[in-house]
Amino acid sequence: MNAFAPTPECVTDITPSGEDYAIVKQVIELITLDYRDQPSLENIADELGQSPTQLQKVFTRWAGLSPKAFLQAVTLDHAKRLLGHEQLPLLETSYEVGLSGPGRLHDLFVTHEAMSPGEWKAKGGGLTIRYGFHPSPFGLALVMATDRGLAGLAFADDEGGRDACFEDMAKRWPNAEYVPDQAATAPYIARVFDPDRWHREEPLRVVLIGSDFQVRVWQSLLKIPFGKAVTYSDVARDIGQPTASRAVGAAIGRNPISFVVPCHRALGKSGALTGYHWGLTRKRAILGWEAGRA
């Protein structure tokens, strides 16, 4: 059960226990399934065998958003609104708005640097990657870092999912050396999920380790302003390969630094939420979380 790594005790406990996450997850699933019926808090609590007040409290603490607000935020209508409340905003224009609009919340102030082609070909050879598991608002998170910055962020579904999660990440750079080091990764977690620190403090350094094409796609995602979304074909157009939307989808799916590189802000052309490497439920949750803070 707990054979993989010692449970983190150095972590600041702003996050709910795994149990809470499990409950919240059910709530989210229920809401997103039945949002058409606009279920009341009572209905939901009934369905899950919880008391309404308790449920309200847990959910709000977890998401910074009441269940009611979340319900509204998460309808398809919301997803479509993200794409642009006027006509479909082409990526260019949303960049304009995102970059030049006064006081507009831009994205995380992330400075990114890609690895050189040589380093990429080495598949992580000669690279030391420190990693650790930490609780996060969206479940247990696996953080990976090199001395040049944050390299990977993934989500594990439950305790048993740790190994699978680590495998999934580690096979991306098979020749790297992996060292468990909670102390090194803890600072990243603290910053990444605290929106107040995104633009004031010094920028977050990340390293994008991937093929040339993938890196271009990820850089394009980083330009999407907070609280906005784009379609896969928008991204394809932005990187100068307008017919490559499918390839873009594949590349987005391999994004190693989830949440930081906002792959959750990529939607299908109709505004429908399409896939997510760590589960559609989590994608909805993240979008809802952002909607509550926009």
Next chain:
DNA sequence: ATTTGGTGTTGTG
């Protein structure tokens, strides 16, 4: 509503 055909890149043999 569903199906079908055209896509670019990547991982595998």
Next chain:
DNA sequence: CACAACACCAAAT
């Protein structure tokens, strides 16, 4: 070096 697999999309049933 070919080939199947993809978090897609538009056009034709």
